[in-house]
Amino acid sequence: MPLEVPTDIPKEALQRLLIALADDELVLGHRDSEWTGHSPILEEDIAFSNIAQDEIGHALLWYTINEQLGGKSPDWMGFERNWKHFTCCHFTAFPKGDFAYTVVRQYLFDVGEQVRLKNLSTSSFAPLKEAAEKIIMEEGYHLMHSQSLLERLGDATEESHKRMQAAIDTAFPQALGMFEELTGEDELVKAGVFSGNEALKEQWLELIVPVITSASLELPVEKKNGTFTTDVKAEEGGRKGWQKEHLKQLVEDLQSVYKMSPGGSW
Amino acid sequence: MVDVTQHVPTQETAWQALGEISDPEIPVLSLVDLKVIRSVNVEGSAVSVEMTPTFLGCPALEYMKQEIREKLLALGFEQVNVELQLSPAWSSDLLSEDAREKLRAFGVAPPALRAATLAETLKKPVACPYCKSYHTRLESPFGPTLCRQIFYCEQCRQSFERFKTL
Numbered sequence: 001m002p003l004e005v006p007t008d009i010p011k012e013a014l015q016r017l018l019i020a021l022a023d024d025e026l027v028l029g030h031r032d033s034e035w036t037g038h039s040p041i042l043e044e045d046i047a048f049s050n051i052a053q054d055e056i057g058h059a060l061l062w063y064t065i066n067e068q069l070g071g072k073s074p075d076w077m078g079f080e081r082n083w084k085h086f087t088c089c090h091f092t093a094f095p096k097g098d099f100a101y102t103v104v105r106q107y108l109f110d111v112g113e114q115v116r117l118k119n120l121s122t123s124s125f126a127p128l129k130e131a132a133e134k135i136i137m138e139e140g141y142h143l144m145h146s147q148s149l150l151e152r153l154g155d156a157t158e159e160s161h162k163r164m165q166a167a168i169d170t171a172f173p174q175a176l177g178m179f180e181e182l183t184g185e186d187e188l189v190k191a192g193v194f195s196g197n198e199a200l201k202e203q204w205l206e207l208i209v210p211v212i213t214s215a216s217l218e219l220p221v222e223k224k225n226g227t228f229t230t231d232v233k234a235e236e237g238g239r240k241g242w243q244k245e246h247l248k249q250l251v252e253d254l255q256s257v258y259k260m261s262p263g264g265s266w
Numbered sequence: 267m268v269d270v271t272q273h274v275p276t277q278e279t280a281w282q283a284l285g286e287i288s289d290p291e292i293p294v295l296s297l298v299d300l301k302v303i304r305s306v307n308v309e310g311s312a313v314s315v316e317m318t319p320t321f322l323g324c325p326a327l328e329y330m331k332q333e334i335r336e337k338l339l340a341l342g343f344e345q346v347n348v349e350l351q352l353s354p355a356w357s358s359d360l361l362s363e364d365a366r367e368k369l370r371a372f373g374v375a376p377p378a379l380r381a382a383t384l385a386e387t388l389k390k391p392v393a394c395p396y397c398k399s400y401h402t403r404l405e406s407p408f409g410p411t412l413c414r415q416i417f418y419c420e421q422c423r424q425s426f427e428r429f430k431t432l
Contacts (some may be wrong), residue, residue, distance in 0.1 A: 057323020
């Protein structure tokens with residue numbers, strides 16, 4: 001069913017936002033699924049398989065809204081689109097790394113999602129608001145999971161601490177890329193669709209700093225005039241479609257079965 | 267001559283038929299028990315059903331839509347329209363006491379009612395569906411399907427599953 005967009009909301013920018021949300025979920029969901037059968041313990045195998053399934057379900061919803069606005073079908077977006085046209089942030093596409101990197105990435109992403117979804121729950125565009133309200137209920141389990149692992153592994157043993165700190169050092173600049181400005185973002189903010197990425201980044205830092213610090217880990221941030229800031233340069237470009245080689249490999253993997261028989265059904 | 271008026275399905279028979287469709291992952295609950303069917307509207311030989319998803323990534327969603335369509339066509343409707351509705355979001359709080367009892371009998375602990383936060387919800391005591399003991403612990407907030415999580419009962423020393431609170 002096609003959706004009407006209120007005249008004050010720029011449709012193209014709105015679709016760009018939806019596709020960025022969906023691509024992040026699809027690509028990180030795929031990375032999570034790479035732990036199925038390979039996790040260090042059975043419970044984590046189950047957890048990451050569940051999280052992967054959830055994230056891909058959320059991607060489907062964002063792609064569906066995009067389709068209702070006149071975009072391509074969710075299947076086309078996932079299975080036929082050229083990897084160079086994905087607009088996920090680089091952060092979600094990096095290889096899964098070791099388990100420490102996976103935990104840190106998931107935690108930084110989960111908090112990012114909480115902040116984003118909470119913000120979208122007050123969106124002026126009703127379908128976005130309704131989807132965010134639905135997704136946020138499921139995401140609570142993800143954050144609880146990644147945060148408890150981060151807190152446990154941060155100071156469990158010398159080895160776990162070393163690995164977690166290394167993962168943070170690698171993941172932090174990448175994670176900042178989640179908040180890369182979208183083309184046309186100003187207009188979306190003006191129309192009340194969301195508060196903009198800079199505002200979300202501030203809220204995100206406010207939430208992650210105390211948790212990471214209490215897990216005996218360090219972040220390169222400082223507090224100035226009551227808000228956290230960082231000099232670290234964000235790893236950006238993903239939202240503009242400047243993708244890297246590992247996304248190409250991921251998308252090839254993701255699309256491989258579909259491409260054996262395009263349009264086929266089970 | 268066959269009296270065709272007898273075969274015109276009504277709103278009531280449509281609801282009844284939908285109450286016979288089992289959830290593919292928890293067969294003791296029907297789609298009506300699960301409260302995923304929001305409304306049924308009959309207009310002549312056409313029927314439209316509004317349904318709401320439990321978990322968005324649930325692979326059974328397409329299957330459920332298909333089952334609804336087939337069931338209602340078999341009942342005699344000529345046109346069946348199934349629409350997904352997200353708002354208000356589905357919550358496990360909607361399950362009736364009757365549905366919760368069916369879950370227990372199936373060996374799955376029913377979901378706790380939602381507390382202010384997820385952490386508080388998960389602190390509520392959970393009774394083992396087999397021996398009723400509250401001497402249980404959460405093994406994993408996730409489980410074999412998106413709607414279930416794994417517990418362990420210290421009393422009867424076995425794992426059991428619980429329907430996740432959403």
